[in-house]
Amino acid sequence: MSVESQRYVTLIDHQKGESYDFPLMSGSEGPDVIDIRDLYARTGMFTYDPGFTSTASCGSSITYIDGEKGILRYRGYDIEELTEHSDFMEVCYLLLYGELPNLAQLSNFECDITHHTMLHEQISNFFKGFRRDSHPMATMVGVMGALSAFYHDSLEIDNPKHRMIASYRMIAKVATIAAWAYKYSIGQPFVYPRNHYSYAENFLHMMFSVPTEEYLVNPVMAKAMDRILILHADHEQNASTSTVRLAGSSAANPFACIASGIASLWGPAHGGANEAVLNMLQEIGEVKNIPAFLARAKDRSDSFRLMGFGHRVYKNYDPRAKAIQESCHEVLKEVGGGHDPLFDLALELERVALEDPYFIEKKLFPNVDFYSGVIFKAIGIPVSMYTVLFAVARTVGWVSQWNEMYNDPTQKIGRPRQLYKGATYRPYLPVNERKR
Ligand code: SDX
Secondary structure (H helix, E strand, O other): OOOOOOOEEEEEEOOOOEEEEEEEEOOOOOOOEEOOOOHHHHHOOOOOOHHHOOOOOOOOOOEEEEOOOOEEEEOOEEHHHHHHHOOHHHHHHHHHHOOOOOHHHHHHHHHHHHOOOOOOHHHHHHHOOOOOOOOHHHHHHHHHHHHHHOOHHHOOOOOHHHHHHHHHHHHHHHHHHHHHHHHHHOOOOOOOOOOOOOHHHHHHHHHHOOOOOOOOOOHHHHHHHHHHHHHOOOOOOOHHHHHHHHHHHOOOOHHHHHHHHHHHHOOOOOOOHHHHHHHHHHHHOOHHHHHHHHHHHHOOOOOOOOOOEOOOOOOOOOHHHHHHHHHHHHHHHHOOOOOOHHHHHHHHHHHHHHOOHHHHHOOOOEOHHHHHHHHHHHHOOOHHHHHHHHHHHHHHHHHHHHHHHHOOOOOOOOOOOOOOOOOOOOOOOOHHHOOO
């Protein structure tokens, strides 16, 4: 960029009477950024941004979100078009490689992923170390992290081939790990993947089939599952993706990095919200109780929040919530009657909340987690597995962002600073001289 066209912002320290120019950088779309990489070196000051509400941690080409307009795009393709026309395997390829695959690329990719879905037989012993009533997310964190104890042939992260083998293995195996975590929790035998199934069909097969009878995958459920996987696949620099990038910046092995993402996603403020929404809807129980729960959500002295509502970036309707709501109608029709009291309650809760001045003023709309629990329940997924499903889908996003971070020449170990508010120097006092 020519010097004339370079735009700057000026920071003025009125106390010291000093001013500093910092260059502005523009992406292909979205907010410009102020390049402050040498701020501390030049000014001796840090920025202060707890929760990174105004901080771009990296440059990325994977996912674009416009929170005001409710736009979500993977590599430039609108999420609505991808859920309408694509499938999860094609979206995985798109997120990983940046382009939609041609027929040969897609078929080779699907074949590679399919042939990595089995787990090393000894890994089944890991599951047996957990209590049957463990939360399956604990099993997911443990087993994903333990994969590095088995797959030594893909741990040299400076080797692009190793990075891709490890990436394929995690995308392929995360669904098997998830289904086996569920089977273990209900005391049923592990079900092995079958190569003739699609990714979504295989997951349903491993979750619900039993050795005693033929299991037929319901095509409506499989299509809904595939759409849910697409909708949850990636989402820019959210908490769990930022966790993966930070772990990756220390050159930790890929399995450990993705395990850290699973751990971060588990929180009810993040991916754990889908489980929390179902529990909240069951606690609300019926429409007449909605006003009391809304009052609690608006009461700052009450820690209760309306789960599935609000978002750091979306200040408009989360496009994923809209897509999942549509899928709910299809799946509920399939499971008979098209009605589920919890879905009706969720629709009424949304209607009342979106008319409430508090939610309007704070721009709190349903997010991806608000309806996903309703559809998971209709498919037969138990509540404890909702966040696990989110992790299955998001693994491709975490892996894609980890690879992008690794190939970013500007990348260095993530090491934020702080605003220190603790004690200044004080001499050590022997215990007998300290205040009683
Ligand atoms: C995901 O980042 C991502 O992209 C995440 C995700 C992804 O795909 O990776 O989209 C997935 O995590 C979706 C979010 C799921 N979480 C929930 O549904 C939990 C409920 N939502 C809230 O906890 C909250 O909205 C967050 C955590 C999602 C966002 O929090 P922010 O951006 O930090 O906003 P905030 O907490 O500063 O809230 C702003 C105001 C506050 O009031 P004031 O202090 O200004 O008076 O809005 C209020 C909050 O109290 N508020 C809510 C609310 N969410 C925010 N009040 C009631 N109910 C809510 N749900």
